[in-house]
Every structure is written in C-alpha cells, then in structure tokens.
Amino acid sequence: MAKIKVLIVDDEKLVRWSLRQKCQDWGYAAIEAENGAEALEAAQAEAPDVVLLDVRLPDIGGLEVLEKLKAAGESAAAIMMTGDPQIDDVKAAIRMGAYDFIGKPLDFDELGVTILNALEARRLRGEVESLRGEMRRQSGTYQVVGASKKTTELMRFVRKVAASEASTILVQGESGTGKDLVAKVLHYESSRHDGPFVAINCSAIPETLIEAELFGHEKGAFTDAKAMKKGLFEIADSGTLFLDEIGELSPFLQAKLLRVIEDQVIRRVGGLRDIRVDVRVVAASNRDLEKAVREGHFRQDLYYRLAVISIYIPPLRERKEDVLPLVDFFVQDYNRKFRKSIRGPSDETRRLLLAYDWPGNVRELRNAIERAMILEDEALLRAIYLPFAVTQPHAGITAFERSSAPAPGEVLPGGRRLPLLSIPDGGTSLEEVERSLVILALEQAGGNQTRASRLLDISRDALRYKMKKFGLIHGEESEEAAASD
Numbered sequence: 001m002a003k004i005k006v007l008i009v010d011d012e013k014l015v016r017w018s019l020r021q022k023c024q025d026w027g028y029a030a031i032e033a034e035n036g037a038e039a040l041e042a043a044q045a046e047a048p049d050v051v052l053l054d055v056r057l058p059d060i061g062g063l064e065v066l067e068k069l070k071a072a073g074e075s076a077a078a079i080m081m082t083g084d085p086q087i088d089d090v091k092a093a094i095r096m097g098a099y100d101f102i103g104k105p106l107d108f109d110e111l112g113v114t115i116l117n118a119l120e121a122r123r124l125r126g127e128v129e130s131l132r133g134e135m136r137r138q139s140g141t142y143q144v145v146g147a148s149k150k151t152t153e154l155m156r157f158v159r160k161v162a163a164s165e166a167s168t169i170l171v172q173g174e175s176g177t178g179k180d181l182v183a184k185v186l187h188y189e190s191s192r193h194d195g196p197f198v199a200i201n202c203s204a205i206p207e208t209l210i211e212a213e214l215f216g217h218e219k220g221a222f223t224d225a226k227a228m229k230k231g232l233f234e235i236a237d238s239g240t241l242f243l244d245e246i247g248e249l250s251p252f253l254q255a256k257l258l259r260v261i262e263d264q265v266i267r268r269v270g271g272l273r274d275i276r277v278d279v280r281v282v283a284a285s286n287r288d289l290e291k292a293v294r295e296g297h298f299r300q301d302l303y304y305r306l307a308v309i310s311i312y313i314p315p316l317r318e319r320k321e322d323v324l325p326l327v328d329f330f331v332q333d334y335n336r337k338f339r340k341s342i343r344g345p346s347d348e349t350r351r352l353l354l355a356y357d358w359p360g361n362v363r364e365l366r367n368a369i370e371r372a373m374i375l376e377d378e379a380l381l382r383a384i385y386l387p388f389a390v391t392q393p394h395a396g397i398t399a400f401e402r403s404s405a406p407a408p409g410e411v412l413p414g415g416r417r418l419p420l421l422s423i424p425d426g427g428t429s430l431e432e433v434e435r436s437l438v439i440l441a442l443e444q445a446g447g448n449q450t451r452a453s454r455l456l457d458i459s460r461d462a463l464r465y466k467m468k469k470f471g472l473i474h475g476e477e478s479e480e481a482a483a484s485d
C-alpha cells in the first residue's frame with residue numbers, strides 16, 4: 001500500500017524540519033511547502049491525505065489556501081496550525097471544511113492523535129460517499145422502466161456492457177429516448193461506480209472553451225489562465241466521462257479525442273507532460289453519426305473507434321408496450337412530488353396515450369403526465385388535461401413544436417382552417433370544454449388572472465366566478481389571490 005502523504009505548509013524552516021522528522025517517524029511520507037502558492041501546487045501534484053497548514057503565511061493566508069484547496073476538490077484533511085488562535089479564524093476554517101485546529105508551539109503527541117483522527121474521518125467520509133452511490137442506485141434515480149421486448153433486451157445488453165471492460169461506448173437514439181439515463185446505468189452498474197460520473201454537453205459550450213474544459217490547462221496557457229485547471233478527463237479519472245452530442249465536436253477536437261481514447265493519456269492546454277487517465281468514455285448523439293460520416297461532418301476513424309460497442313435506443317413509438325408502465329411510473333413519481341394520490345389514467349386518457357406516436361419520446365410523455373398531474377384534482381387523469389398535440393394528433397402539432405406549428409383556429413396554406421376545438425369520439429360536455437379553456441388561458445397567462453380574462457374576452461370577475469365554479473380556487477384562497485394578483 002502507498003504511504004500516507006502529509007503536506008507540511010509553514011514558512012519557518014525549523015518548524016517544517018521538525019514536522020518532517022515526526023511525520024517520518026510515524027511512517028508517513030512528508031512533502032514541504034513554504035508558502036501558499038507552493039502549497040497549492042504541491043497539493044495538485046501530490047494529492048496528499050493530510051495538510052498541516054500554518055494560518056499565517058507570507059503570501060496567501062492559510063485560510064485562503066484552505067478555501068482554494070476545497071474549491072479545487074482536494075479531499076485532504078486540513079489541520080490548521082497557529083500561535084494565537086483567533087476564534088473568528090477558527091470558526092471560518094471549520095466552516096470551510098478544516099478538520100481541526102492545533103496550537104503552536106506544537107505538542108507532537110497531540111498532533112499525532114489529531115492526524116490519526118483526521119485520517120479516520122476521511123476514510124469514513126469515503127465510505128459514506130460510496131454508500132451514497134449505493135443508495136442512489138437503489139432509490140432509482142436512474143431507474144429504467146420498460147416492459148416491451150425491445151427494452152428488456154436492450155437493458156440486458158446495457159447491463160452486460162456496463163459490467164464489461166469496454167472503455168468506449170456509443171449511445172444513439174432520437175431526442176428524449178433515454179440516452180442520459182443509459183449513460184448513468186453504464187456508469188453506476190460498472191466496477192467504476194465509486195468513481196465520478198462526469199457529463200458534458202458538447203453543443204452547450206463554445207468551441208473555443210471546450211478544449212480547455214476537456215483537457216484542462218496549465219497556468220499561463222492563455223490570457224485568462226491564471227491558475228492551472230484540471231480538465232474533465234482528469235476529473236473523471238477512474239470513473240466515466242459522458243460526452244453528450246458528440247456530433248457537435250469540431251474536427252480538430254474529434255482528432256484530439258481519438259488520440260486520448262487510444263492512448264489513455266491527456267495533455268493539458270499549454271502543457272508538455274502526458275498525464276495518464278483511466279476513463280470510460282460514453283458518447284451520445286441524437287444525430288445519425290454514420291450519416292454524418294458519409295457527409296463528411298464526422299471523422300470516420302473516431303466513429304469506428306466509438307462504435308465498437310454501440311447501443312441504439314429505439315423511439316417510443318416502436319415500443320408502445322412501454323407507454324403504460326412509464327405512465328404508471330411517472331404518476332407515482334409526481335404523486336410523491338406534488339403530494340397527490342392520483343390512481344392513474346382514465347380509460348379515455350389511456351386510449352389517447354397509446355394512440356399518439358410521441359415524436360419527443362419518453363421526455364414528451366413525461367411532460368404530458370406532469371402537466372396532467374398538476375391540473376387534475378380527481379382520482380383519475382382525465383383526457384381534458386392532456387396536451388393538445390396528444391388529443392388532436394391530426395393537427396400535426398407536437399408539444400415540442402407548439403410555437404412553430406399552426407395554432408388551432410389558424411388558416412393553413414391551401415385555405416383549410418384548423419378547428420379551434422374538436423369533440424372527442426365519446427362526446428364531451430360544454431362545461432368540460434369551458435373548464436379546459438379557463439385552465440388553458442390561465443396557463444398561457446402564467447397564472448395572471450387579468451391577462452387570462454383578456455385571452456377569453458371576459459371580465460376578470462367573470463373569470464373568477466368560473467374559476468370558483470370549476471373548483472380552480474376556493475373561497476378564502478380566492479380572496480388572497482385577488483389581493484396579490
């Protein structure tokens with residue numbers, strides 16, 4: 001086993017020397033730093049287990065060093081040393097995550113015990129972290145629901161790949177099919193589950209920043225690089241790096257990524273040294289990457305390297321048997337979140353949910369259920385609360401495209417006018433329609449009653465009367481709302 005490392009930070013040579021002797025007696029490896037800057041550098045380079053940190057240093061104060069260490073994600077236990085402990089400093093240091101304080105002149109026996117305790121606390125914290133990971137797995141933060149043959153087989157394959165040694169995996173599928181979810185399964189059900197899961201969306205970060213983000217940079221690599229920064233590859237070491245929307249990477253970065261994947265070493269921007277990393281790369285794309293290769297937008301060599309193990313998640317419309325189990329799952333989830341006790345969809349709702357083809361896949365389904373769960377106040381989810389796209393699929397509107405798609409009542413090219421409303425097969429009641437219109441207006445107006453009443457061309461009092469009648473507000477509530485609206 002590697003020796004426990006203690007970083008000694010003090011500007012007095014004699015103090016450092018005596019601490020080094022003691023640490024070595026105790027069987028630890030000692031590293032010395034004589035000021036704050038050196039301390040930060042040494043912590044980066046050596047990843048010590050314990051830092052003995054003098055509060056008064058010639059350059060940056062000990063507290064600031066502590067803050068920077070914590071901000072950089074260093075897990076070392078910090079023990080502060082000071083000749084005159086000021087209660088404010090002590091409080092601040094403990095708040096910043098220091099393990100303990102010890103007075104100067106140093107009592108070495110006391111220090112020895114403090115170091116042992118700090119190491120024990122740090123070990124326990126590590127255990128708590130991994131227990132936390134276990135609980136996350138069991139509590140189903142990434143629970144995959146699905147009853148269809150396609151999903152069952154897919155998940156069997158995903159779990160097998162997760163447990164394998166595969167270092168790169170490609171996940172493809174339309175938007176909202178569950179690529180993020182699968183990436184998490186690939187991490188949490190692998191032997192790397194105690195390591196970090198780090199995700200980055202390649203399309204969300206400007207091209208110019210992505211390189212430094214992925215590979216880190218050395219101090220002074222460019223104008224803003226005031227300090228060394230670790231990249232995501234280094235941060236994800238021993239864990240998984242999820243590169244979402246990989247199709248958006250520039251050709252330059254595609255080439256660089258291929259090298260990193262093949263050699264498992266990275267070089268920080270402005271750096272000269274190769275740093276070995278042990279990272280599983282899960283790449284995802286909702287574009288057809290093979291097509292992107294054919295069209296010359298994506299490097300063929302990188303595609304082949306990523307596609308060695310490739311997982312394709314089929315769209316929800318090709319696995320409709322998943323719809324109702326997913327609905328049940330989301331209903332339970334939102335019952336918990338909204339403190340409701342809705343039993344599930346009504347027959348009519350069920351029929352509509354199964355008939356719709358879900359271009360936005362599971363995400364669109366989840367959003368539809370969330371919306372209905374917010375609005376429903378009876379035991380079953382009624383169809384009146386489903387999004388327009390689901391109840392009127394012929395209108396060619398999906399919940400995602402509502403802003404760009406033709407609106408009900410709009411005249412389409414060719415002169416056909418979309419009906420403002422249409423009556424479901426089983427019929428409806430005028431009151432039901434009126435109630436949904438009131439709700440829609442309130443939704444569209446962001447809850448503002450004055451604006452909602454204008455949308456319906458009625459007075460605000462008339463709107464409030466209808467809201468009361470339909471049970472959307474109750475007596476006292478309505479007075480409050482009136483006062484605050």
Ligand SMILES: Nc1ncnc2c1ncn2[C@@H]1O[C@H](COP(=O)(O)OP(=O)(O)OP(=O)(O)O)[C@@H](O)[C@H]1O
Binds near residue numbers: 178
């Ligand atoms: N099989 C499933 N069981 C439970 N929830 C699911 C399932 N598939 C997807 N979801 C949920 O649907 C939503 C969308 O999934 P996710 O974000 O993984 O999709 P995606 O493929 O990454 O989409 P995008 O391409 O837009 O990034 C999430 O809330 C996710 O938890």
Ligand SMILES: [Mg+2]
Binds near residue numbers: 179180244
């Ligand atoms: Mg995603």
